[in-house]
Amino acid sequence: MNINLAVLSLDSPVFHTYAIAACLMILKLMLQPWMTVARMMKVKGGYRSPEDAKKTPLNPEPRAGQLDVDEYVDRSRRMNLNDLESIPGFLAAGFLFVLAGPPVVFAQIVIWTFVVARAAHFVAYVTAQVHDVRATCWTFSSLAVLTMVIYTLIKLL
Amino acid sequence: MNINLAVLSLDSPVFHTYAIAACLMILKLMLQPWMTVARMMKVKGGYRSPEDAKKTPLNPEPRAGQLDVDEYVDRSRRMNLNDLESIPGFLAAGFLFVLAGPPVVFAQIVIWTFVVARAAHFVAYVTAQVHDVRATCWTFSSLAVLTMVIYTLIKLL
Amino acid sequence: MNINLAVLSLDSPVFHTYAIAACLMILKLMLQPWMTVARMMKVKGGYRSPEDAKKTPLNPEPRAGQLDVDEYVDRSRRMNLNDLESIPGFLAAGFLFVLAGPPVVFAQIVIWTFVVARAAHFVAYVTAQVHDVRATCWTFSSLAVLTMVIYTLIKLL
Numbered sequence: 001m002n003i004n005l006a007v008l009s010l011d012s013p014v015f016h017t018y019a020i021a022a023c024l025m026i027l028k029l030m031l032q033p034w035m036t037v038a039r040m041m042k043v044k045g046g047y048r049s050p051e052d053a054k055k056t057p058l059n060p061e062p063r064a065g066q067l068d069v070d071e072y073v074d075r076s077r078r079m080n081l082n083d084l085e086s087i088p089g090f091l092a093a094g095f096l097f098v099l100a101g102p103p104v105v106f107a108q109i110v111i112w113t114f115v116v117a118r119a120a121h122f123v124a125y126v127t128a129q130v131h132d133v134r135a136t137c138w139t140f141s142s143l144a145v146l147t148m149v150i151y152t153l154i155k156l157l
Numbered sequence: 158m159n160i161n162l163a164v165l166s167l168d169s170p171v172f173h174t175y176a177i178a179a180c181l182m183i184l185k186l187m188l189q190p191w192m193t194v195a196r197m198m199k200v201k202g203g204y205r206s207p208e209d210a211k212k213t214p215l216n217p218e219p220r221a222g223q224l225d226v227d228e229y230v231d232r233s234r235r236m237n238l239n240d241l242e243s244i245p246g247f248l249a250a251g252f253l254f255v256l257a258g259p260p261v262v263f264a265q266i267v268i269w270t271f272v273v274a275r276a277a278h279f280v281a282y283v284t285a286q287v288h289d290v291r292a293t294c295w296t297f298s299s300l301a302v303l304t305m306v307i308y309t310l311i312k313l314l
Numbered sequence: 315m316n317i318n319l320a321v322l323s324l325d326s327p328v329f330h331t332y333a334i335a336a337c338l339m340i341l342k343l344m345l346q347p348w349m350t351v352a353r354m355m356k357v358k359g360g361y362r363s364p365e366d367a368k369k370t371p372l373n374p375e376p377r378a379g380q381l382d383v384d385e386y387v388d389r390s391r392r393m394n395l396n397d398l399e400s401i402p403g404f405l406a407a408g409f410l411f412v413l414a415g416p417p418v419v420f421a422q423i424v425i426w427t428f429v430v431a432r433a434a435h436f437v438a439y440v441t442a443q444v445h446d447v448r449a450t451c452w453t454f455s456s457l458a459v460l461t462m463v464i465y466t467l468i469k470l471l
Contacts, residue, residue: 059446
């Protein structure tokens with residue numbers, strides 16, 4: 001196959017779509033820990049390291065149990081782990097997919113499917129929807145990445 | 158150092174090797190959660206969120222203990238975590254390594270060492286081989302990435 | 315916006331800075347598991363898989379409790395997880411940021427803020443400083459990535 005390096009320009013429609021989606025997904029990836037922090041501050045617990053139970057300006061009134069697992073905090077940690085399982089794969093797959101030169105509309109559908117599915121997954125997870133709803137959102141996001149990888153592999157081989 | 162942008166073409170042998178290996182590794186990264194899902198469906202347990210124990214079409218007969226850690230499911234989760242610790246580092250290191258313009262045969266050996274070592278690690282982990290076997294596979298994969306990073310750093314400095 | 319593909323050359327000051335920082339961060343990402351391995355070898359415990367408690371050349375004297383959580387080992391695992399939450403996001407954000415063509419000095423300040431903050435976070439975590447110190451280091455590193463992403467998004471839109 002042949003590749004036109006112009007695809008790497010931010011003016012190329014496919015790369016432009018990828019770059020915006022990638023920025024949004026990196027924002028999500030980096031902001032989820034802030035939700036964990038906010039929840040830890042709110043319940044003054046759900047900490048993980050022994051030293052976090054010490055008296056400090058951010059923890060002025062230490063109490064027993066601050067290191068126990070707290071479901072409210074742990075939910076945000078699980079959401080973060082789910083991001084780690086999904087987003088770096090999307091970022092790398094999407095970049096190679098752009099280089100493989102897919103048709104613009106096809107690329108936009110696949111990339112935005114991922115972003116929308118992850119946004120829906122976030123809402124389903126944070127509001128504790130039943131497993132089937134969350135699993136459906138996750139499935140769409142996973143299939144979007146698999147589509148990008150398989151398309152790229154076929155172009156490469 | 159000087160870089161020839163032609164290395165980013167999918168026609169360049171080094172980039173072509175990297176792109177194929179990267180696609181295979183992203184596939185592995187994205188398919189491991191499907192193994193976790195398949196195992197959760199099989200044992201109807203090993204779930205992580207409280208709402209997953211509710212009665213739904215995918216969980217028609219809720220029972221106590223569905224949220225307990227299940228070794229069969231947890232093995233797949235640990236394999237996933239191990240992928241997260243290894244594959245994103247490979248994807249990023251490999252890309253910078255390609256830009257650093259390594260000799261083709263050297264690059265192919267290092268890149269395929271990583272892929273083969275990860276495949277062997279997968280087999281060792283899923284069949285619960287003793288720790289020393291799994292550790293040996295992991296060591297080869299880790300050294301492959303470290304080789305790429307150190308080569309790139311030397312070229313950069 | 316317009317992009318000059320020369321920014322992807324390792325001779326371009328911004329890309330050169332990014333590539334060195336990225337190599338250092340990938341090294342950190344790949345070496346943290348070696349600290350976990352070293353700590354597991356030292357305490358002969360903190361293992362995670364049932365088969366790791368079997369008698370092997372690397373585990374010549376199995377004993378009860380080798381699979382229990384060991385704080386000394388677990389600290390290194392938590393540090394690794396924290397790397398996973400921070401470094402892949404930096405690697406991807408930094409690459410898009412380079413393509414967005416930021417002013418050289420601005421880019422260097424943001425990129426090195428991340429690297430220095432992560433190094434300080436490592437020291438704070440490994441020496442078990444109180445939570446506020448570790449949180450401060452983490453905040454700088456997180457803000458550095460957010461700055462890169464928001465700058466890139468603004469350029470893209």
